[in-house]
Amino acid sequence: MKRKFKYLALLMAFLGLFACGNKNRFQIDTDKNRVEMTIKRFDKDLIQLDTLNLASSVELLQKKYPQFLSLFIENMTNSEINDRDTIGKILTDFVNYPLVQDVNQHVLDKFSDISGVENELSDAFTYIHHYFPNLTLPEIYFYVSGLNVPMLMNADRSILGVGTDFYLGADFEPYKELVYDYMLQNMESDRLPIDIVSAVIFSNFQFDSQENRLLDNMIFKGKVLYLISVFMPNRTANEIVGYTLEQAKWAETHEKEIWRAIIAQKDLFSSDQHLIRKYMQEAPFTAPISQDSPGCLGEWIGLRIVEKYMSKNKDVTLLQLMKTNNYQEILQNSEY
Numbered sequence: 213m214k215r216k217f218k219y220l221a222l223l224m225a226f227l228g229l230f231a232c233g234n235k236n237r238f239q240i241d242t243d244k245n246r247v248e249m250t251i252k253r254f255d256k257d258l259i260q261l262d263t264l265n266l267a268s269s270v271e272l273l274q275k276k277y278p279q280f281l282s283l284f285i286e287n288m289t290n291s292e293i294n295d296r297d298t299i300g301k302i303l304t305d306f307v308n309y310p311l312v313q314d315v316n317q318h319v320l321d322k323f324s325d326i327s328g329v330e331n332e333l334s335d336a337f338t339y340i341h342h343y344f345p346n347l348t349l350p351e352i353y354f355y356v357s358g359l360n361v362p363m364l365m366n367a368d369r370s371i372l373g374v375g376t377d378f379y380l381g382a383d384f385e386p387y388k389e390l391v392y393d394y395m396l397q398n399m400e401s402d403r404l405p406i407d408i409v410s411a412v413i414f415s416n417f418q419f420d421s422q423e424n425r426l427l428d429n430m431i432f433k434g435k436v437l438y439l440i441s442v443f444m445p446n447r448t449a450n451e452i453v454g455y456t457l458e459q460a461k462w463a464e465t466h467e468k469e470i471w472r473a474i475i476a477q478k479d480l481f482s483s484d485q486h487l488i489r490k491y492m493q494e495a496p497f498t499a500p501i502s503q504d505s506p507g508c509l510g511e512w513i514g515l516r517i518v519e520k521y522m523s524k525n526k527d528v529t530l531l532q533l534m535k536t537n538n539y540q541e542i543l544q545n546s547e548y
Contacts, residue, residue, distance in 0.1 A: 238442045238530065240342050247337040247349065249330050254280055255323070255354040255376050259316040261307050266300040273303075280353045280373060283366050311386065312358045315377045318384065319356055322401055323376050326354075332405045332444070339443040340412065343530045347416050352408060359390055363407070369415045372408065379404045394496040394507065398454045406440060406452060413439050420537045426488050426510065427480050431539040433492065434514025438522065439530065441515075453515065454494075459506035466502075467516065470509055471548075473501055521546035 254277050262269040273281050274296070285293050285302065293299055306312060337349055350365070350372040357375040364373035380387070382396035391399070413436050421428035440452050450460035463470070474480050479487060479500060490499045491510030498509035506512075521542050522528060536542060 237526065238339075238343070239445060240339060242335045242338045245338065245342070247334060247341050249333040249337055249352060251326055251330055251333075252277065252280070252351065252353045253326075254284070254373070255316075255319055255356045258303065258356060259307065259320060261303055263304045263307070266304060267296065270296050270300045270303065274299075277353070279366070280355075280371055283364055283371060283373065284355060287361060287364055306358065309358065312356070315359060315380070315386065316356055318380050319376045322380055323354065329401075329405055332446075333408060336405070336409045336443040337412075340409075343442075344416070347412075350412065350415075359386065363411055365411070365415060372411055372415075374404065374408060376404075392496070395494060397456055398494075402451075403454070406444065406447065406454075409440050409443055410436065417534050421539060423483060424485075424488075425481050425483050425539075426474075426491060427543060428539045429488050429492055430510045430514035431517055431542050432514070433511045434516070434518035435533055437511065437515040438518045439534070442530065449515070453508065453512050455506055455512070462504070463506060463509060463512050466505070467513075470501055470505075470513060474513070517543060517546050517548045520548045 254273075257273060257276065261273075277284075281299075282292070282294075285299055288302065288306070293302070307316070333352065340347055341349060348369045350370050353364075353371065353373040354376045355364070355373045356377045359377055360375075362375045362378045364375075365371065378399060379401045381400055384399070387396060387399060417436070419429070419432050421432065437452055441447065441449065444452070448460075450457060453460070455463065477500060479491070482488070487500065488510070492508060495507035497503050498505045498507055501509055518533070522533065524547055525545055
């Protein structure tokens with residue numbers, strides 16, 4: 213038992229060092245010019261909908277969440293609905309559905325106190341505003357979807373909705389009928405702030421490669437993950453990528469072999485989208501590499517390349533990094 217704890221302690225220390233890397237030059241005082249994030253709890257208000265006084269309850273929701281309620285209803289029905297009676301019926305049917313009732317009670321229990329989430333997001337959004345003052349920082353809404361849609365964003369990116377029912381923990385029984393086992397590790401409440409920051413970055417920086425090769429996809433995702441690691445400096449690399457400690461250790465231990473395999477198999481410059489998905493999409497393992505590997509090794513290698521690039525090129529700003537779409541040049545200048 214003592215050996216096990218010693219191993220975990222060493223592994224945590226190793227991953228902490230890996231997470232720090234050379235990002236200290238981007239560290240800021242988040243108490244200065246702080247962006248305070250207050251999450252709007254549409255989820256709680258919807259769960260507690262008074263169906264016996266439906267008209268007044270819907271009116272309150274419309275007044276409190278005029279834009280988000282419309283976005284939520286449109287997503288549920290694939291149409292714009294403004295009639296209060298129709299909205300009331302839709303919401304009543306939704307909150308009374310047995311699965312939704314079970315999920316909603318767990319949401320109330322799990323997210324009774326979100327001050328920690330708000331504080332971490334305030335830190336991250338302060339970083340984003342500091343380095344990218346022109347980026348759109350959305351209002352954040354929590355909602356429940358009946359395990360249908362994990363996130364919602366409106367057209368101008370001013371509103372981001374997050375389905376709290378997707379972060380109830382790997383042991384939440386209904387998940388086991390809906391998702392594969394390998395997905396469960398990223399359905400913990402601790403993952404939620406990372407996914408929010410990731411969504412904000414992705415909504416403001418689109419993939420812009422004309423060739424759309426594996427290399428381009430890896431480094432673009434690596435840039436996004438690098439930004440997350442800067443904006444969330446207390447998070448380790450394995451948390452940001454979505455790996456367990458053991459998965460991160462496997463990737464680090466076999467890093468040279470992974471890279472050699474990508475080169476030897478001539479995958480790096482491939483535009484085969486089926487192959488690229490095998491490297492980039494969530495899966496139980498990265499099929500072109502090994503059945504013992506974690507999934508998404510393309511993302512992980514992409515992050516390692518970008519970390520090396522930023523370490524070797526200390527004059528490159530975060531804005532310059534994100535504007536650079538010559539992915540082969542990033543690889544060459546990283547000396548990876």
